[in-house]
Amino acid sequence: MKHMLKGNSVTVRYGSHTAVDDLSFTLEQGQWLMLVGPNGAGKSTLIEAIAQGVPYTGRIELEGRDARAYKPAQLARKVGVLSQRHSVNYAYTVEEVVQLGRYAHTRRLFGGGDDEGEERVEQALERTGLNGMRRASVLTLSGGELQRVFLAQLFAQAPQVLLLDEPANHLDLVYQKQIFSIIREWLAQPGRAVLSVVHDLSLARAYGTHAVLMHHGRCVSQGPLDGVLTPENLQQVYGMDVYGWMQSLLKKWQAP
Amino acid sequence: MKNERLSVRTCLLLILLLMGTMLLCVCVGSVFIPPLDTCTALWNTLWGLEVPAGISRNIILNIRLPRVLNVALVGAALSLSGAAMQGLLRNPLADGSTLGVSSGASLGAVAALAFGVTIPGSAYGGTMLMAMVCAFLSLLLILFLAYALDKSLATNSIILIGVIFSMFASSVISLIISFAGEKVRSITFWTMGSLSGTGYAHTRILFMAMVLCGGVILRCSRELNAFAIGEDNARHIGVNVRRVKLIVLVAVSVLIGISVSVSGSIGFVGLVVPHMTRMLAGPNHRRLLPASMFFGAIFLLLADLAARTVLSPIELPIGVITSLVGAAAFVAIFYHSRKAG
Missing domain, CATH: 1.10.3470.10 (ABC transporter involved in vitamin B12 uptake, BtuC)
Structure with a gap:
């Protein structure tokens, strides 16, 4: 079977600083791969490299083809990115922002040509619970609502792989749970996969299937969740007993 | 996608508004020309007909019309560029x-x-x-x-x-x-x-x-x-x-x-007109860009009209008018919208 996403010796350097160091990973259909590790481990940089946002050496393959060979719109039809924060300057409506997700599916020259666009936008608004506020200006939304708007845009974009960079980091617990539950629902369809950076290990534990544990740009351990988030590994990376802490927090995601 | 563009009615309204302003600018000046005369002169010239004697063909066609067209085009260009850059x-x-x-x-x-x-x-x-x-x-x-x-x-x-x-x-x-x-x-x-x-x-x-x-x-x-x-x-x-x-x-x-x-540096049009247009038409560039062009043209036409009539026969630099009027109008609108919103 072809991997959905495969990284081979991916290295990203900012000047003399090596943010991601010789990292290899694979992502298969149906997996939710959690990138975990302390601040500055290179998790967000890896996401940006996959999205072709920063130059890297090594090779990233998307469905068996070099990711560099994809044109921006082609790439966007396969891979969607949700960033940690969004600052908006202009009073676009929720609907307008979500509609932009269809950009990669519309023909360049004469516009149009996107038959299922409207339906996808409707579904995305429905799925993220934004139907009631589609005419609202994005300037008036709270952080949690804004994050849902960009998640809806991502669903409208209809990629097969989601790259999430701490999608719920600054949100309240309720919103965090909401966002992760919506994504888990999305992942249930065949032919999809998620790669996300999370800070909160209990969150990784509750929603992930696999994990890559990073430290100083290098991979410390990877594979199914249980084999990665062990007390020994975590002790080595974080230098303290975060395992017990994670276990105690895990309950919050399992509550009804 | 649906309802992103300007509606046909809005477009017609903008075109009419622009035409009206242009007509006004051709008619008003050191010599006032009745609008009907202007229309006759333009219509007849367009179809290659003789312009009736008694209508100042020279003023209309050789002095005012080219200037008005240039002002409108420069206004549209400055405003469109501003909107795009913003x-x-x-x-x-x-x-x-x-x-x-x-x-x-x-x-x-x-x-x-x-x-x-x-x-x-x-x-x-x-x-x-x-x-x-x-x-x-x-x-x-x-x-x-x-x-x-x-x-x-x-x-x-x-x-x-x-x-x-x-x-x-x-x-x-x-x-x-x-x-x-x-x-x-x-x-x-x-x-x-x-x-x-x-x-x-x-x-x-x-x-x-x-x-x-x-x-x-x-x-x-x-x-x-x-x-x-x-x-x-x-x-x-x-x-x-x-x-x-x-x-x-x-x-x-x-x-x-x-x-x-063509026109020298004219400040403020490219900054303020897209701003005002955004307040009316929203930030979506499918509406904002065309609307900015129309408003830019109209704004500069009126500024040019003021420049050549207010202190006639002295002609003021148009940049002075745009900045004076533009700054005042902008402050007024900005404060008003802040209070309202």
């Missing part, structure tokens, strides 16, 4: 001159005036040519510097280089002025902007630039929406960020360079 750079303080190209064009024109560069048979030809050449050279220099600094053409480096280049060009202009002697008056007048004495030759160039570059910018509406929401987001949804940026910057520069070469 979206592209995601900064409501940007306008067509942010990139520094208009300063470059001014520098060229001032140098032409000071050193007496002329083209035989055309009073303003030398100034215009020099302005265009310098606008183009500035664009090349600015893009080269921006690339050398940062291969990805980052927004911040573009703004920074644009501002620094503008300052550099302004100081060279000041330097030239301080050695210009008796030519200071004509140079100063030019730097404040004026469209008096422009003719159909200018109209043709402006019109061509507008069709080409304006068309390119209007075609980038969706991309500009994406940029206005955020450059990273634009990249993530599949916009070819670098290419679109380059295309829009070049199109804006050509428009600005040609406008400045």
Whole structure:
């Protein structure tokens, strides 16, 4: 079977600083791969490299083809990115922002040509619970609502792989749970996969299937969740007993 | 997608408003011409008919009409460029001159005036040519510097280089002025902007630039929406960020360079008109860009009308009017909308 996403010796350097160091990973259909590790481990940089946002050496393959060979719109039809924060300057409506997700599916020259666009936008608004506020200006939304708007845009974009960079980091617990539950629902369809950076290990534990544990740009351990988030590994990376802490927090995601 | 564009009714309304303003501007001046006479003259000339005696054909067709057309085109070009730059750079303080190209064009024109560069048979030809050449050279220099600094053409480096280049060009202009002697008056007048004495030759160039570059910018509406929401987001949804940026910057520069070469530097239109339009039409560039063009044209037409009638027979520089009226109107609208919202 072809991997959905495969990284081979991916290295990203900012000047003399090596943010991601010789990292290899694979992502298969149906997996939710959690990138975990302390601040500055290179998790967000890896996401940006996959999205072709920063130059890297090594090779990233998307469905068996070099990711560099994809044109921006082609790439966007396969891979969607949700960033940690969004600052908006202009009073676009929720609907307008979500509609932009269809950009990669519309023909360049004469516009149009996107038959299922409207339906996808409707579904995305429905799925993220934004139907009631589609005419609202994005300037008036709270952080949690804004994050849902960009998640809806991502669903409208209809990629097969989601790259999430701490999608719920600054949100309240309720919103965090909401966002992760919506994504888990999305992942249930065949032919999809998620790669996300999370800070909160209990969150990784509750929603992930696999994990890559990073430290100083290098991979410390990877594979199914249980084999990665062990007390020994975590002790080595974080230098303290975060395992017990994670276990105690895990309950919050399992509550009804 | 649905209801993103201006409705047909709004478009017709804007066209009517523009036509009405243009008619007003052709009729009003040192000699008042009844609107009906103006219409007759235009209609008959258009169909190759004889214009009845008693109608000042010369004033209408050779003096006022070309000027009005040029004013409308320059207003539309400045306003469209401003709207595009504000979206592209995601900064409501940007306008067509942010990139520094208009300063470059001014520098060229001032140098032409000071050193007496002329083209035989055309009073303003030398100034215009020099302005265009310098606008183009500035664009090349600015893009080269921006690339050398940062291969990805980052927004911040573009703004920074644009501002620094503008300052550099302004100081060279000041330097030239301080050695210009008796030519200071004509140079100063030019730097404040004026469209008096422009003719159909200018109209043709402006019109061509507008069709080409304006068309390119209007075609980038969706991309500009994406940029206005955020450059990273634009990249993530599949916009070819670098290419679109380059295309829009070049199109804006050509428009600005040609406008400045025809009219001198006219401030404020590119900054304020898109702002006001955004308050009316919303930020979506599919509506904002065309609406900005109409409002820019109307705004500059009225400013030009004021420039040549308020203190008649003295003609004020149009840039003075746009900045005076524009600043006052902007403050009023801004405070009003802040209080309301």
